[in-house]
Amino acid sequence: MKTKITLLTWMAVNNDPNALESLLKKLGQKYDVEKVIYLYQKEYAEKLEKVKPLSSAINPVEVNVKNPTAHKEIYEIIKREILPMVNDEPNLFINVSSGTPAMHSVWLILYAGGVFPDGTRLVSSQINRKTGGTTCDNVDFPIDTYLSELRRYEKENPKEAIYKPEYVKSEARKKALEQIRVYASIQSVPMLLLGERGIGKSRLVESVVSKIKKKDVVSVACGTLDSNLAESAMFGHKKGSFTGATADKKGYFGEADGKILFLDEIQDLPKGVQRKLLRTLQDKKHRYRIVGDDKESTADVELVCASNLTDSELRKKLDPDFYDRISFYRVVIPPLRECREDIETDWNEVWKTVRLDSSPKDAPMDKYLEKYFKTSRLSGNFRTLQSIAYQFIAWNGKKTIEEILKDLPADDSPNGTFDIGEFSEFQNLNWKEATKLFQQKLAKYSCDKYGTQEAAAQKLECTSKTLQNAMK
Template identity: 30%
Template structure:
């Protein structure tokens, strides 16, 4: 007979404690109750718990202190915060501190049961950290840190804003957060907000009833209904028009939607993740994105590093792509010689991993003798200003990157001309060998 899961309830109001104990008992769960932070910490030291439900206001402290204590000493235990109605700022602070989710008073018992069921899935789901290895490639420090953040954020229900450049893998990161969390068995619904015509947005997001407008020949569920119980990923969320931003904010806050032509609100349980390649702060400052929606979506920001910040991962990604291409074609693996790899490491990759994958697929098709050479890669040359005009600020988005790209290009040219003889290349550039070696390491060309 399996042991029943155990919940710690922390609240100084006897009526609330009793209500929670009865509700959880009917769910076949064991409970322990504490009236304050001190008693809660004593229970945590004595017994193992599968979930902690804590009020925000306690006689000897507050729930945030308990969240931080559990994060530090019992980080396998998810914590849900119970806050006063309308205390959204408090709930956001709790989520940022590491809380799994939050409830508002008076406690909605249906919502409580959903939250508890979702949180308990964290404890029974097997650890499958290795499953991301074949998709989120790279052993560099930025990627190791990103994996740790994904694993941590997967245990929360906090809305997450995934920032990063186009092609850096934001949707993959969102998908991994979903797959490693308690909603993994439910739907992951990605949507490109910039690809939906403005006149169809409300129908796409919230659905419509048959006959509600011309062309509505049958009932259609919206994205929120399809994602119910799972995760809705809003890619390029900055492209939403202001009118739709208002409706999206209401749906997130109220956790309910109404289909076009519908008479009743439908409760939805959806975790919202969003992303954009634009700077949302700038969009808010320019008046193109609502500040209240920004604060609701950006509870936690997760930055995906561009490929140029992790050049040491290029070889691993390239080899993986080439192996996949060869396997699907039933052919022997195509080689990437050192000079071609060095050229890739010297390229800025404005399109990031997606550009690298496309570049290798094209090179794989065009190359001869199962070997990809530099000319097969067709690396885009940065525009060269004439000596008369000099560099143009219009072509420079970052001075350090611009200067680094020039340095890398000249070093690669010297290496090519000297058949990769480093000593000769250093002499060609009038550098000492030590200086040459330092620059090669700095630029990831070793």
């Protein structure tokens, strides 16, 4: 029995219906072509009258391409309109021969990005002008990009929402992901990720950084380390080196040899371990000493640290020299409320990871939820979206979206009020004093967020001198 396949192809304006007929006959020798998604431009619609009789499997799809030579326009249209049609196709064949050179290139770019279903094959069909025969060859295109690795990770972990760089709309998130892409490509230089709780720092390390570096991740939640045993946990120990050391232990640093060591909530790492780790990072061979060992060990480790504190808060918590060493490459992951354009996509991704088999396939949405996404603080970021999704699943239609949103915590509910605690330091100040304090806080926050006074001043549409004066 022949395998059923779906063929995706552009109209060959100068060669169809002959080219398509030859391709279908060639594929038909081995496969059952069950569906043909036939992309065409409106100005060539009259050609469909000669194409449709070739097969009942042909499904013409009009694509509004204004400039058939514009790579970006074609890329965006295919990604937005055509990919949803083929996401569930188990045996997809894409003919890269028909259409303009720009159309050919886009198929290759998307294929390299890993966006098509597993098992998708690229084919190239050509008609021999002399003999009239048709060739149909597989296109061997084994480009391995971090985007293709990211899509593979997504397919292997369907219950884990991940960032999708190619779908990002907000400038703030684009900037952060581009910084991660650039910094992660540099070997042996630590990276520091800053961002609020629930923003997905661990997910970024495991699904993006690891794919760029092509290395596995050893994750350590620094807050779980016992202060008395933290050095042993990090660097390992020899049997008998202290009471309770009944066997040799490798330690996280040794386990991360040839891998990425991810230290989450780095502010909780004990100062003694910070200083020892600093000495190791400063050494090109990453030499360190296991507790109770009289010899030095080495490990090829890539260090990534993360914190939910702001840059200024983290500086106060960490040893100054250690902070300087781990923050050469610093990336601030913006909260969801600063990426409103991406929230609907985020919501759809979160829904896919938490929905039950009995839940609707499409994420719930109405005017109340749309307004909520535009106005809420989303204090828990992705965790807030997960919480809402779980509420929908629990009530299963017994409560409306409006009712569910009203039951959310005050700071995230549609009619939420400010916690007066947030303004307690302003309460006993007069207007002039409170304004000065607010300007000082805004200036410090902006400089932390945007990295430099110049960048913060540009964003706030003021001068660097104004910020300097505000922070005095």
